[in-house]
Amino acid sequence: MSEYVIETQGLTKYFGKTCVVSELNLKVPKGSIFGFLGRNGAGKSTTIRMLLGLVEPSRGSAQVLGKDCWNLSPDDRARIGYLPEGHHVYGWMTIEECGKFQAAFYKHWNASIFEAVLSHFRLDRKGRAGNLSRGQRAGLCLALVLAPEPELLILDDPALGLDPVARRSLIQSMLYVTRTTDRTILFSSHLLSDVERVADEIAVLDLGTLRASCKLETFRQHVRQFVIRHDGNEPPLPDLPGLLQTFRTDTETSLTFANIGPAEIQRIQVLTGNRIEEVPLSLEDAFVTYVGERGAKSFFTKDLEDVK
Known part of the structure; x- marks a missing residue:
């Protein structure tokens, strides 16, 4: 295995000439x-649909649970749980009927x-699915x-x-699923505080390209920020490898790096x-810094003042 x-x-x-x-x-x-992880339009949902065999790749391959994703059998699919965004339910069914309907497709339930x-979500089994709030759905x-x-x-x-209560319940349920070592969760989210709370590893997709895939703590260790305090006269800085973003205020300059080494840190300290x-x-x-716009920035209100 x-x-x-x-x-x-x-x-x-590709969708047409656009590489997703x-x-x-x-x-x-x-x-x-x-x-x-990735911004809107980064290609996360398309990747997930390819992994599930719902969208055919233009090229390349993928294996899920050791099987080719485009040839998953019903038994293979029964080993995979998929929760798409939007939380679609059959609104005319009761919650109890939704469960019976879903159970009919699985050998194990x-x-x-x-x-x-x-x-856990305080749902009434006799209630109509169509009357549920977003969190209840x-x-x-x-x-x-x-x-x-x-x-x-x-x-x-x-x-x-x-809402925060429903999100907390969702996270608790995710942790319950992986209480044994043979269960795995892949999840996309824009709520990075939730990711930080539960994820072991992360992958960062940016405009369809994989930019990072590592332990969560490794990612945080390799993206580092330093703040220079000054009296309004910003010290000159050389071109530094790995500099992602510079942010300036009247008395501070923050520098965010990817993979900065001890020699570069010492060089800044000397200057x-x-x-x-x-x-x-x-x-x-x-x-946000890693996938955001690169270069030097300041408060946008300051930029507006400079235009006047």
Whole structure:
């Protein structure tokens, strides 16, 4: 058995002349909670649909649970739980009917898990699915996905639009799924505080290209920010390798780097007279800088003042 539940080799997708996913080489370790990150339009949902065999790649290949993604059998699909964004439900059904309908497609169905998730989200089994709030729909969809006890759970922006209570319930359910080492979650999300709370590893997709794939802590260690304090006379700075972004105020200049080494840090310290300190970055800060616009910035209100 492979140590990876998902492996892609040169996975590429074009829609017309537009390349949405380019030469993606991705490995998702078995037993991990894997955060799949990127801005809107980065290609995350398209990648997920290719992994599930719902969208045919233009070239390249992908294996899910050791099987070619384009030739997944019904038994293979029963080992995968998929929660797409939007949390679609059949509104005319009751919650109980939704469960019975879904259970008919699976050889294995754990009714206890289904009931437990409904209870966790405080859902009435006799209530109509069409009358549920967005958070309640998410809970119902999660119950439907978890009851077959899938080996691989794929969630496409599952917390989109949920309130903090529903998001916390979703996270607790994700942690429950991976309580044993043979269960894996791949999930995309724009709520990076949630990713930071639960993910073991992350991949960063930017305009269809894989920019990083590593342990979450490794990513944060390699994107670092330093702040130079000054009296309004900013010290001259040389071109420095790995500089992602410079942000200036009247008395501070912050420098954010990818993969900066000790020699570069010492060089800055010498030029600034040691008026420099490192500022810890959250995953969100590191991610935004990493995939955001590169170069020098200042407060946009200052830019407007300069135009006058």
